[in-house]
Amino acid sequence: MKQYNTSKAIRSELEQLRKNSATVGFVPTMGALHQGHLALIKRAKAENKFVVCSIFVNPLQFNRQEDLKSYPNRMEQDKKMLESVNCDYLFTPSREDLYAKAPNLDFEFGSLGVGMEAEYRPGHFEGVAAVIDRFLDVLQPDRAYFGEKDYQQLAIVKWLVEQKDSNTEIVGCETERFPNGLAMSSRNYNLKEAEFEQASEIYKLMQYCKRQLHQKTPQELSTYAFEKLKEDFQPEYFTIVDEETLKPIQSWSDTAKPRVFVAAYLSSVRLIDNMSLID
Numbered sequence: 001m002k003q004y005n006t007s008k009a010i011r012s013e014l015e016q017l018r019k020n021s022a023t024v025g026f027v028p029t030m031g032a033l034h035q036g037h038l039a040l041i042k043r044a045k046a047e048n049k050f051v052v053c054s055i056f057v058n059p060l061q062f063n064r065q066e067d068l069k070s071y072p073n074r075m076e077q078d079k080k081m082l083e084s085v086n087c088d089y090l091f092t093p094s095r096e097d098l099y100a101k102a103p104n105l106d107f108e109f110g111s112l113g114v115g116m117e118a119e120y121r122p123g124h125f126e127g128v129a130a131v132i133d134r135f136l137d138v139l140q141p142d143r144a145y146f147g148e149k150d151y152q153q154l155a156i157v158k159w160l161v162e163q164k165d166s167n168t169e170i171v172g173c174e175t176e177r178f179p180n181g182l183a184m185s186s187r188n189y190n191l192k193e194a195e196f197e198q199a200s201e202i203y204k205l206m207q208y209c210k211r212q213l214h215q216k217t218p219q220e221l222s223t224y225a226f227e228k229l230k231e232d233f234q235p236e237y238f239t240i241v242d243e244e245t246l247k248p249i250q251s252w253s254d255t256a257k258p259r260v261f262v263a264a265y266l267s268s269v270r271l272i273d274n275m276s277l278i279d
């Protein structure tokens with residue numbers, strides 16, 4: 001695996017590859033890699049000649065300084081993991097390199113940028129859109145891979161690519177979970193052993209909603225789950241929305257594609273998850 005630290009160097013490497021009509025898949029990450037990230041890399045490897053993974057903890061998408069400071073850093077383990085799945089390129093730019101030109105943070109996401117993460121992490125998606133905007137300009141990948149684990153982010157990125165009229169295809173990949181249902185996440189590295197089991201309650205409550213579909217109203221389910229979460233977590237939201245517009249639904253007839261979204265703190269670790277309520 002070749003590592004590049006500057007936009008200029010990786011851009012010229014990829015230009016050479018493209019001259020030979022090679023396809024490039026891109027997987028942006030913030031490091032502290034896990035099997036969820038590796039699933040994205042493997043998919044990208046299967047669908048492209050070369051794969052670039054970036055590790056960049058993007059300060060613009062953190063609305064709380066403590067969160068940025070406590071974000072896990074595991075660069076040496078990350079490199080080994082990337083090599084184990086034959087990733088071709090690792091891109092680790094500095095902030096100065098990536099944001100040499102001041103980024104645009106002025107986006108109009110419409111309903112995608114109103115609730116859930118947008119509400120609880122003000123400025124988060126502006127930061128995400130800015131960094132992806134920059135990465136796509138530098139790398140010009142044929143395809144870029146994002147996890148459904150961050151479903152609202154995936155929707156924002158699809159919106160961005162449409163706005164930019166970019167040639168990059170955005171590929172959404174299913175959430176990888178542990179056997180107990182907990183979604184894999186870099187933040188899990190900050191969970192204590194006992195909390196790992198507790199954290200699976202989020203998955204259990206989403207499954208409960210799926211089983212209770214049409215038996216109870218969306219509001220009844222959200223309220224029940226939110227109250228239940230309060231026993232061990234500090235929940236921020238537990239909400240059921242239309243998966244296209246991300247607008248909350250009042251009744252099941254409001255959408256053919258209901259999806260549940262959750263954010264909750266387990267001690268100091270902020271966990272998010274989501275799941276389609278239909279198969």
Ligand code: AMP
Binds near residue numbers: 030039173174177186
């Ligand atoms: P992050 O490093 O948290 O910014 O995540 C980088 C990419 O990996 C994003 O597209 C995430 O949605 C994706 N990702 C994170 N966790 C998972 C997971 N458990 N399953 C699938 N994709 C994931």
